[in-house]
Structures are given as C-alpha cells and as structure tokens.
Amino acid sequence: MTADDGALRRTTGVAAFPGPLSLAGGGILTGFAIAYETYGTLSPARDNAILVCHGLTSSQNAAGRDPASTRPGWWEIAIGPGRMLDTDRWFVVCSNVLGGSAGSTAPRSIDPATGRRWGLRFPIVTIADMVDAQAALTDQLGIDCWQAVIGGCMGGFQVYEWSRRHPRRLRQGIAISATPATSAYTIALWEVMRQAIYADPAFAGGDYTDDRPPLAGLGLSGMIGAVLWLDRDTLATKYGRKPAMPDAPLGRTLAPEFAVERFLADIRGNAHARFDPNSLIYLTKAVDLFDLGHGHASLGDAIATIAARMLLVSYASDWRYPAAEIEDLAAVMRARGIDARYAALDSHIGHGAFQFDVSALSPVVADFLGR
Amino acid sequence: MTADDGALRRTTGVAAFPGPLSLAGGGILTGFAIAYETYGTLSPARDNAILVCHGLTSSQNAAGRDPASTRPGWWEIAIGPGRMLDTDRWFVVCSNVLGGSAGSTAPRSIDPATGRRWGLRFPIVTIADMVDAQAALTDQLGIDCWQAVIGGCMGGFQVYEWSRRHPRRLRQGIAISATPATSAYTIALWEVMRQAIYADPAFAGGDYTDDRPPLAGLGLSGMIGAVLWLDRDTLATKYGRKPAMPDAPLGRTLAPEFAVERFLADIRGNAHARFDPNSLIYLTKAVDLFDLGHGHASLGDAIATIAARMLLVSYASDWRYPAAEIEDLAAVMRARGIDARYAALDSHIGHGAFQFDVSALSPVVADFLGR
Numbered sequence: 026m027t028a029d030d031g032a033l034r035r036t037t038g039v040a041a042f043p044g045p046l047s048l049a050g051g052g053i054l055t056g057f058a059i060a061y062e063t064y065g066t067l068s069p070a071r072d073n074a075i076l077v078c079h080g081l082t083s084s085q086n087a088a089g090r091d092p093a094s095t096r097p098g099w100w101e102i103a104i105g106p107g108r109m110l111d112t113d114r115w116f117v118v119c120s121n122v123l124g125g126s127a128g129s130t131a132p133r134s135i136d137p138a139t140g141r142r143w144g145l146r147f148p149i150v151t152i153a154d155m156v157d158a159q160a161a162l163t164d165q166l167g168i169d170c171w172q173a174v175i176g177g178c179m180g181g182f183q184v185y186e187w188s189r190r191h192p193r194r195l196r197q198g199i200a201i202s203a204t205p206a207t208s209a210y211t212i213a214l215w216e217v218m219r220q221a222i223y224a225d226p227a228f229a230g231g232d233y234t235d236d237r238p239p240l241a242g243l244g245l246s247g248m249i250g251a252v253l254w255l256d257r258d259t260l261a262t263k264y265g266r267k268p269a270m271p272d273a274p275l276g277r278t279l280a281p282e283f284a285v286e287r288f289l290a291d292i293r294g295n296a297h298a299r300f301d302p303n304s305l306i307y308l309t310k311a312v313d314l315f316d317l318g319h320g321h322a323s324l325g326d327a328i329a330t331i332a333a334r335m336l337l338v339s340y341a342s343d344w345r346y347p348a349a350e351i352e353d354l355a356a357v358m359r360a361r362g363i364d365a366r367y368a369a370l371d372s373h374i375g376h377g378a379f380q381f382d383v384s385a386l387s388p389v390v391a392d393f394l395g396r
Numbered sequence: 397m398t399a400d401d402g403a404l405r406r407t408t409g410v411a412a413f414p415g416p417l418s419l420a421g422g423g424i425l426t427g428f429a430i431a432y433e434t435y436g437t438l439s440p441a442r443d444n445a446i447l448v449c450h451g452l453t454s455s456q457n458a459a460g461r462d463p464a465s466t467r468p469g470w471w472e473i474a475i476g477p478g479r480m481l482d483t484d485r486w487f488v489v490c491s492n493v494l495g496g497s498a499g500s501t502a503p504r505s506i507d508p509a510t511g512r513r514w515g516l517r518f519p520i521v522t523i524a525d526m527v528d529a530q531a532a533l534t535d536q537l538g539i540d541c542w543q544a545v546i547g548g549c550m551g552g553f554q555v556y557e558w559s560r561r562h563p564r565r566l567r568q569g570i571a572i573s574a575t576p577a578t579s580a581y582t583i584a585l586w587e588v589m590r591q592a593i594y595a596d597p598a599f600a601g602g603d604y605t606d607d608r609p610p611l612a613g614l615g616l617s618g619m620i621g622a623v624l625w626l627d628r629d630t631l632a633t634k635y636g637r638k639p640a641m642p643d644a645p646l647g648r649t650l651a652p653e654f655a656v657e658r659f660l661a662d663i664r665g666n667a668h669a670r671f672d673p674n675s676l677i678y679l680t681k682a683v684d685l686f687d688l689g690h691g692h693a694s695l696g697d698a699i700a701t702i703a704a705r706m707l708l709v710s711y712a713s714d715w716r717y718p719a720a721e722i723e724d725l726a727a728v729m730r731a732r733g734i735d736a737r738y739a740a741l742d743s744h745i746g747h748g749a750f751q752f753d754v755s756a757l758s759p760v761v762a763d764f765l766g767r
Contacts, residue, residue: 263580
C-alpha cells in the first residue's frame with residue numbers, strides 16, 4: 026500500500042511470515058506479521074537503507090501522517106528531505122516491534138489456536154525477539170545489509186541486539202539514550218505503571234474489549250509515566266508553582282490548583298487506548314528483561330561479536346539512562362576493537378530528548394554517517 | 397492517659413479545643429482535637445521542652461510502642477535516654493498534625509454539623525494551620541517557649557512556619573530535608589498518588605467505610621511513593637537486577653520476576669489503611685501548598701520575623717528536596733541577621749534519611765543544642 030506524502034515518498038505495509046518464531050522466553054509464534062513504513066527510495070544497489078527502531082510507545086509511523094491520524098509521525102523532525110535522516114539520500118524503514126499492537130503480531134492479535142485475542146496469554150517477548158522478527162522483514166525487503174540501524178531508548182536496545190546478533194547485516198549502529206541494562210529503578214517504574222493498569226476493573230485480566238478499554242488505568246499509568254519521563258528541572262522551569270488558573274487563590278479545593286496538576290489531568294484525559302494496554306505491559310516487560318551482559322562472563326564478551334561501527338549518544342539530563350553507563354559501554358566496545366564513538370549531548374527534555382529535539386543530535390549523526 | 401514505656405516515661409493524650417480555628421484556605425473548624433505523646437519529664441521551670449513535628453505519613457507515636465501496635469515509634473532511634481533527643485534531659489512532645497487522622501481532627505472525624513465523617517468535605521489544611529493548632533496545644537501544656545522545634549520533610553516545613561509565625565515561642569528551630577517551597581515535581585508525584593486512590597472504586601469519593609477501605613488504590617499509591625522515596629542508586633544497590641527467585645530463569649511470566657518487583661508487591665500487600673487515605677490526600681495537599689515566599693516580596697521578607705537560632709540540614713541524596721535550595725535558604729536567613737547554621741549530610745537512603753539513620757544527624761543536632 027502506498028500512502029504518498031509528497032516528497033517523503035512514504036509507503037506502508039504489513040509483512041506476514043509463516044514462522045515458527047522461537048522466542049527467548051520459551052514461547053513460539055507459529056506465524057507472525059510485522060507492520061512497517063518506508064520513506065525515500067531504495068537505491069538500485071539496495072545499499073542506502075536505514076532501519077529506525079522505535080521506542081516504547083511509538084510505532085512504525087515515524088514520519089508522514091496516516092489519513093486516520095491527526096498527529097505527525099513520532100520522528101517527523103528527523104526524517105524527510107534535508108532532515109537528519111535525509112530521504113533524498115536514504116531509504117528509511119521503520120517497523121512496529123513484535124508485541125507493539127500497531128499492526129505487528131501482539132497481544133491484540135488473534136491467537137490462531139483459540140480464535141480469540143491473545144491478551145495476557147501472549148508469550149513473553151524480548152528485545153532480541155523484536156530484532157529477529159525485524160531480520161525476517163529485512164529479508165523480505167531484499168536488504169542484505171542496513172547502512173545503519175538507529176534508535177533511542179527501547180530503540181537503542183534494539184540497535185545493540187541488532188549489532189551483536191546480526192553483525193554482518195548492518196554497517197553502522199546508532200544507539201541513543203540506551204544503557205547496557207535496564208536499572209532497578211526503571212523496572213520499578215514500569216511495574217507501578219503496569220499495576221495501575223491491572224488495578225482498573227475494566228482491564229479484566231487483559232480481556233477488555235475495544236469499546237471498553239481500561240481508560241482509568243491507562244490514564245493513571247500515563248500520569249506516572251509523564252512524571253518520570255520529565256525531569257525535576259524541566260517541570261520546575263515549565264510549571265514551577267504556577268497556578269492552574271492565573272490569579273486564582275490557592276488552597277481552596279482538592280481539584281487541580283497547580284498548572285502541573287492540570288498538565289497531568291490533561292494526560293489522563295487524553296488516554297484513549299491509542300496505545301494498547303496489553304502492549305504496554307509486554308513492551309515494558311521486554312525493557313525490564315534487557316541486559317546485554319546477562320549470560321555472559323562480562324559485558325565485553327556480550328558485545329564481542331559486534332562488527333558495525335557504533336555511535337552511542339547520551340543526554341546529560343536523562344537520569345534514568347545515565348550518560349556514565351553509556352560512556353562506559355562505548356569504552357568496553359573500544360577495548361574489544363569495535364569502532365565505537367561516544368557523544369554526550371545536553372537537553373532539558375530528559376529521557377526522550379532525541380525524539381523531540383534533534384538540533385544537537387543531527388550534526389553528530391550526520392558526521393558519523395559521513396558524506 | 398499514661399502508657400509508660402519504662403525509662404522513656406511516655407504519656408499519650410488528646411487535647412480538645414473549643415475553637416473556632418480559622419484556616420488559611422478559608423475553612424473554619426468550630427472545634428478541634430490534637431492527639432499527642434510526651435517522653436521524659438517537663439522541668440519545674442518548664443524550659444526543657446522540645447516539639448517534634450512529624451512527616452507526611454507518621455503520627456504522634458514517635459517513640460515507644462502502643463499496646464495495639466507491633467511497630468515502634470517512627471523516630472524510636474532518635475528519642476529516648478541517651479539518644480539524639482535525650483529524654484533524661486528533654487521533655488519531648490510529638491503531636492499528630494491537624495488532618496492526620498491518628499487522633500487529631502481530620503477527614504475521618506465527625507463533622508458536628510452533619511453527624512457524619514467529614515471525608516472530602518473536610519476543609520483544606522495548610523502547614524500554617526497545623527502549626528497554629530500545635531500552638532494551642534502548647535498553651536494547654538503550659539509551655540511558653542520550646543527549647544527547640546524539630547522535624548524533617550513536612551515536619552521541617554512546620555519548623556519554618558513555627559519560627560516565623562510564633563517567633564517568641566521557640567528558642568531553636570531544626571529543619572531537616574525541607575526546602576523553602578514544594579517543587580512542581582513533588583506536586584506532580586503527590587497528585588499521581590492521590591489519583592491512584594481516587595481511581596479505586598472502593599474510595600467512593602472519600603466516603604469509604606472502615607471495613608472496606610480503598611486498599612487497591614492505597615497499595616498502588618504506596619508503590620508509587622516507595623519508588624519515589626528511594627533514589628536510583630539505592631534501588632540499584634539493594635535490588636539491582638536480582639531475580640525474585642534465585643536461579644529462576646527470567647522472561648517466563650508477567651508476574652514479578654525481579655526482586656525489586658517483589659519489594660513493590662510486598663508494599664502493596666501491606667497496604668492496610670493504617671494511614672487513612674483521605675488524610676494522605678489532605679496532607680499531600682498541605683505539602684503542595686507550602687511556599688514560604690508566597691505573598692511576600694521576597695523569601696527574605698517571608699522569613700524576616702524569625703527570632704530563633706536555626707539549624708537547616710540537607711541530605712545530598714535527597715534529590716526531591718535538593719541540598720542547594722536548603723543551603724540558599726540558610727544564606728537568606730543569615731542575610732536577615734538570623735543565626736542560621738547549615739549542615740550538609742550524606743546518606744544513601746534519600747528522602748527520609750533522617751528517619752532511618754541518625755548517626756550523622758545526631759552529633760550535628762547535639763552540637764547545635766549545646767550542653
């Protein structure tokens with residue numbers, strides 16, 4: 026299917042695979058589908074392709090606009106003619122992760138064995154599983170080797186797994202805001218967000234219906250996520266102690282009186298199950314499980330298979346994915362003879378900075394990808 | 397009533413006041429009660445009394461043990477013979493804050509106008525209101541002037557309000573982990589915790605019954621609080637990526653597989669409404685509203701009435717109540733001629749460090765109080 030966005034030359038598709046796909050957690054998918062979008066044009070030599078790996082709550086719609094959607098793609102500022110990922114030069118692909126529920130096989134898909142939605146009976150999916158499913162898509166697109174695989178946060182985890190699991194299938198890996206393992210703190214946060222969803226009676230153990238999603242739980246979960254997405258200084262600068270209603274006296278009601286409470290109320294009010302709750306549960310679980318060094322004698326051993334040139338980017342304000350851990354990982358890579366570059370950026374946005382402001386990231390990526 | 401704990405010489409009581417008490421938010425309490433405990437013996441000159449102001453989820457039971465309770469007082473390590481607040485020397489008083497629901501007038505009290513519990517019809521209470529109610533208790537105890545008023549977090553806010561509202565009624569103020577205003581970040585966190593309680597159907601708009609408290613909402617709220625109480629490094633050191641069950645393979649179930657998730661599940665499991673949910677809502681609201689400078693031309697103007705010697709203590713790990721803001725407040729005090737000392741301590745416990753480990757705090761407080 027082609028949904029042309031003018032100069033972006035956007036196409037959308039869903040690739041089906043017969044499987045079986047054996048998952049790291051022991052599950053097996055007898056068949057699976059991966060939804061994807063492409064921007065720009067694949068060169069005749071098929072050597073200008075860049076894979077964009079999306080973060081937790083994003084999708085394959087990285088650029089351009091679905092007719093059904095009022096919102097631009099999640100990395101609209103980074104993908105297009107003349108942009109960081111210049112679609113006049115690169116053929117950019119973004120696929121919905123396994124478990125992502127935007128068209129790829131996920132908890133909201135039908136389990137062929139029962140004819141019902143998987144719900145919480147969907148098997149546990151890991152970052153490695155997502156990458157292996159993307160590798161199948163890579164075959165189907167006729168791409169032997171990506172010029173680059175790029176992503177931030179959960180997308181960055183995918184870059185690491187791509188680099189070590191399929192070392193000959195990418196020339197360059199760009200991982201942004203991605204530590205070598207998920208911290209106890211982040212696991213704790215995801216768990217609280219999941220419990221907020223579980224606690225909503227409408228969740229019904231994961232068997233909610235499309236017309237009655239667990240909106241209260243999702244809204245609460247979104248509020249928790251928002252607070253933890255942003256950092257203290259950002260909230261202080263943006264909202265501080267500003268009242269929700271200018272000049273209204275404070276201390277008169279339990280309803281939101283501060284602008285920051287109004288902001289949270291808006292997040293809750295905007296919870297429209299546009300991100301499937303079961304998917305949120307499975308994807309945060311995949312992030313929890315991410316630990317490059319697990320099962321290896323050392324982190325160095327765990328990444329020793331990497332053959333691509335690597336660029337690791339951190340943001341100073343991203344306290345959940347600390348710059349120091351990312352810098353250390355780059356050093357471990359270099360100690361193993363990997364051509365690994367490290368760039369420390371700054372932003373007041375905190376985690377997710379790469380998604381909303383690429384002004385600092387763009388020149389770093391352009392320099393790394395070369396002319 | 398006397399509930400003697402041996403050498404601690406503990407007494408408990410509830411003082412009733414006819415009122416009316418005009419509250420900062422515009423409400424009026426026609427009468428009110430303040431529950432309190434005392435430890436040690438008031439000197440004949442009535443000049444050895446120290447008031448301990450409790451934090452958000454504590455109570456007047458700072459030391460010793462209620463017959464009904466299996467837990468020691470919340471500041472047991474700090475209060476007693478030979479301890480930081482040496483009850484062989486000091487007469488230590490701790491009172492339950494207005495709104496605190498451990499015996500003081502609060503949302504779970506009966507509204508005399510209706511004969512029903514106040515619930516969410518209870519008026520908004522501020523830190524200043526809590527302090528004014530404590531001042532009434534001070535009168536009833538026959539204490540003209542406290543040797544010291546001490547407290548951490550919300551207790552520290554009370555110390556500031558005591559110092560500037562009743563400057564002649566305390567000789568020394570010791571505020572721990574207390575910034576001059578509550579940050580947008582903390583307001584946001586409280587709001588999310590409140591919304592977790594509101595979202596529980598059992599909350600019933602605040603009109604839940606004793607036999608059916610909103611345990612799910614409280615448990616979720618407690619999980620949110622726990623994550624934000626502790627800091628990233630503490631969780632990393634204590635739990636890291638340790639599995640909940642040693643040697644169990646990871647990635648097999650959505651149920652807690654990590655020790656940190658088990659820790660959160662235990663917090664939820666221990667939610668027993670021992671802290672009244674409506675009180676949590678009112679006290680977090682009081683903390684939200686705390687802003688020393690509000691209504692003054694400058695922070696200096698706001699604290700200019702302080703006459704007591706002041707000791708301000710910060711903890712480096714307490715990122716929600718940053719040391720720099722507390723140090724700045726001490727400087728503002730000194731610029732106004734106030735004898736203000738500042739002590740920067742370190743602890744891995746984060747916010748709440750003062751409550752669980754007084755090894756660093758004790759000598760600082762002892763030195764400040766003198767011999």
